[in-house]
Amino acid sequence: MNALTLPDIAAQASRQALPLEWVGMRGIALPVLLEGQRLSATADAGVSLDDGEARGIHMSRLYLALEPLETARLCPALLREILTQFLSSHEGLSTGAYLNIHTDWLLKRPALISPLAGWKSYPATISARLKNNMFHVELKIEVPYSSTCPCSAALARQLIQQQFIDDFANKSLQHADVLAWLGSTQGIVATPHSQRSTAQLHLHLDEFIDELPLTEIINDAEAALGTAVQTAVKRADEQAFALANGQNLMFCEDAARRLHLALRRTPGISAFHLRVIHAESLHAHDAVAESSWQREPA
Template sequence: MNALTLPDVAAQAARQALPLDWVGMHGIAIPVFIDGQRLTALADAGVSLDDGEARGIHMSRLYLALEALDNVALTPGLLRCVLEQFLESHEGLSRSASLHIHTELLLKRPALISPLAGWKRYPVSIKANLNNTVFHVELQIQIAYSSTCPCSAALSRQLIQQQFVDDFANKPLEHAEILAWLGSSKGIVATPHSQRSTADLKVRLNAKVDELPLLSLINEAEAALGTAVQTAVKRADEQAFALANGQNLMFCEDAARRLNIALKRSADIAAFEIHVVHAESLHAHDAVAHSRWNREAS
């Protein structure tokens, strides 16, 4: 008996001829290797459907092409190879391809003072696009940090000054008494408000970059902000964190400007967008700042 030919409905002509910008799959479970870590990730893979007469694409070919990511470090070169395979398997149908990978980088971060350390997660996305021969990679990273309001700090200092006047006006100043006053809740009558904040960084890499500079971008951003959230801490670490916040007051505008300056120094970056959110502890709404930059336009 002759083997029957299995039907290929996707190869049939479309009922209405019309090209489509993107067709593919979202949420494909894959492993990826980044900075020596094997991470669980979700991938969005697709191509354009430029042949408007075609009924559809071959999604299984895209899925199978993702096997190239197994057990190999994720690099711009590897991403390009996968996208080229997307297009080769859709010759005559598609002229552009994209791959968007969502994962979380897990980094062990040391405490500020003590020998403790703990793991911190960083949500990251890697997006690669290939349009004919034009290829680029974008990285998106989310970083959590603490921000103390400069206005609230100034108002708190004024209240402490007023309390000092109330307690010591027309009295001889004794060192021991003042020292005790500074260490009491009676003396420090007000404290500035701070909040957990997030910075979303979206950067486009230069074409010559051959590795994904995720770790260096995270380190540069956290150094610019100065108050990255901590993991395992002792009291000495908590005190050091309080000192860092007190010496590092910032509005969301300050944070966005610091990140802008830091990212411009990176030779790996061709363009970026910054989205900063300070989740207010005073207000029921958030304070937000945006910044963008393009090397070619500067």
């Protein structure tokens, strides 16, 4: 029996000659190595189909080119190597190659006061592009934090003042009485509303950067905000967290400005777009602010 040649339908000419901007695969499961951590990830891999006469691309070649991600440290140089392989395996078909890696970056965070610590997850996407020999890498990172409304805090303070007037009008004040009043629910009759909030950071990295500075960016963002959500806590940590919120009252506009200034100072970033989302506890809708920046060309 003669062996039959397996058909290659993708090599046939298209009936409708039309180039395509992006063709590939989404949601490819794979592990990645990042800063010594082995993380579960998914990848989107694709190339442009510039030859409008071609029926399709060779997706299996893209899939196999991802194999180095299993064992090599994830860095811009590795991403460029993989994208170069995408293009060399599609010579004559493609001039652009694309790779997005989605994962959850894990950082162990200490408690504010106690010796406890716990892990926090930061959703992250690493995107690389290579087109006409121009290569760039972008990061998308989500950073959770707490935000306490300044307006709500002012309104709560006013109610506490009014209660103080009601309770101590025409009475001689004793230090012990006032101290007890401040520690009671009778005195502190109102509290400001807080919400879990999210900073969505979209960062364009410098062309010649050697590493993926996820940890540095997250540290800078949390330091600027001052109210990073916690992991394992004791009561002393919870009290310190309440103090941090009280000292960092912020509208979404305040948070966006803090992050903007912090990212401007972070090395390795040439442009960014940020969005902060305060999931309101007062309203059923969110409060949102956005800001962008791009370094001026030299």
